[in-house]
Amino acid sequence: MNLIGIFGTSGFAREVGDIALAQGYQPLYIARDQTELDAWSFAGTAILESEVEIYREIGFAIGIGENAIRQKVARRFAGQLKFINLIHPSATFGQGQRQIVEARQGMIVCAGVRFTNNIQVGDFGVFNLNATIGHDVIVDDFVNxxxxxxxxxxxxxxxxxxxxxGAAINQGxxxxxxxxxxxxxxxxxSVVVxxxxxxxxxxxxxxxxxx
Ligand SMILES: CC(C)(COP(=O)(O)OP(=O)(O)OC[C@H]1O[C@@H](n2cnc3c(N)ncnc32)[C@H](O)[C@@H]1OP(=O)(O)O)[C@@H](O)C(=O)NCCC(=O)NCCS
Known part of the structure; x- marks a missing residue:
């Protein structure tokens, strides 16, 4: 099984680990510091962020929901680590859409997400369980x-x-x-009109x- 490094040790990081497992990866969780590492008590190995260097050949994902923090981690390791896309097998895509998402980096697409078509996406987006993204939408970088x-x-x-x-955004x-x-x-x-x-x-x- 190929290892994948997942930044974060929160509940969301574990959910990202589940997507990795569904894609045939073995998650390796990455704690920010010793306190976070000591608190880790779940299935799967966790290491310190300072040890990431050893694993630089594997792919990485950022299991951090907070957009600004995800962006900081991505910037800290830009050009040093390869951020791959994790797409749960149950996500569905309209015509040509999967390729558009897969061309990005650091995307997390959870179970049940539906992208229709002609959707432009940036990098490092989190699309959580059962979210739906309609036609002709643009989603910029680091959105959740x-x-x-x-x-x-x-x-x-x-x-x-x-x-x-559960928010709904009405159409343009x-x-x-x-x-x-x-x-x-x-x-x-909320309902945005x-x-x-x-x-x-x-x-x-x-x-x-x-x-
Ligand atoms: C919108 C949100 C960020 C506001 O948080 P906050 O800045 O801490 O705001 P507060 O909790 O102080 O609430 C401010 C006011 O807005 C109201 N409010 C907060 N969230 C609301 C919501 N989702 N819908 C309607 N009213 C809401 C509060 O009742 C409060 O009203 P009051 O001033 O009349 O008492 C937060 O409530 C929220 O909805 N977060 C999203 C949670 C979520 O989706 N998590 C996903 C996990 S994967």
Whole structure:
């Protein structure tokens, strides 16, 4: 079984480990420091981040849901490690779409995710359980789509956005994509019906800006 290094030791890292196992990899979890390593009590080996050098020939994934932290890890090891894509076998893709996702790096696509078609994606996206991504959507780098969130067609999700569990993003109108700005958070269960500003938090139905 091929080893894969997975940064992180949280519950999400273990879920990423499950995708790796489903793809025939043996996960090797990577703790940030000795405290994190000492707290590891699950199946699978964990090592310290300072030991990563020894394993530089294997592929890596980042099992960290927090977008800004995932980005920091990716930048710290850029050009040194190979970040592969982990795609659960139950994810489905429209025509030509799997190739578009596989051409990126560091993507985590969990069980039950559905991409339709003509979707552009950046790197290091997290697409959590049963999320759906509609046609003609653009998803920028380091985005996290939480479990069961639904992105309708013709939407643009800016860098490092976090779309909460069960949120729905309505479709853009005509040629205009509904735009969610950079670093914006959409609360769980919210319904977004119009564009959202950058660096903001929106919640509710319809979603309103609270921060
Ligand atoms: C949106 C969110 C980030 C806000 O967190 P926060 O900044 O700590 O905000 P607070 O908890 O202080 O809530 C602020 C207000 O918004 C309301 N609110 C928070 N989240 C809400 C939501 N999802 N829907 C509706 N209202 C919400 C709170 O009730 C509170 O209202 P009040 O001021 O009238 O009391 C968070 O509530 C959320 O939904 N996170 C997503 C969770 C998720 O999807 N996790 C995925 C794990 S994989």
């Amino acid at each position: 789509i939480a479990p069961g969130a639904h992105i309708s067609g013709n939407v643009h999700i800016g860098p490092r956005c976090w779309i909460g569990t 109108q005509g040629d205009t994509k509904l735009h969610i700005g950079t670093d914006t958070v959409i609360g769980s269960g 119009k564009a959202c500003e950058s660096h903001s938090v929106y919640v509710g139905i319809p979603a309103k800006k609270i921060k």
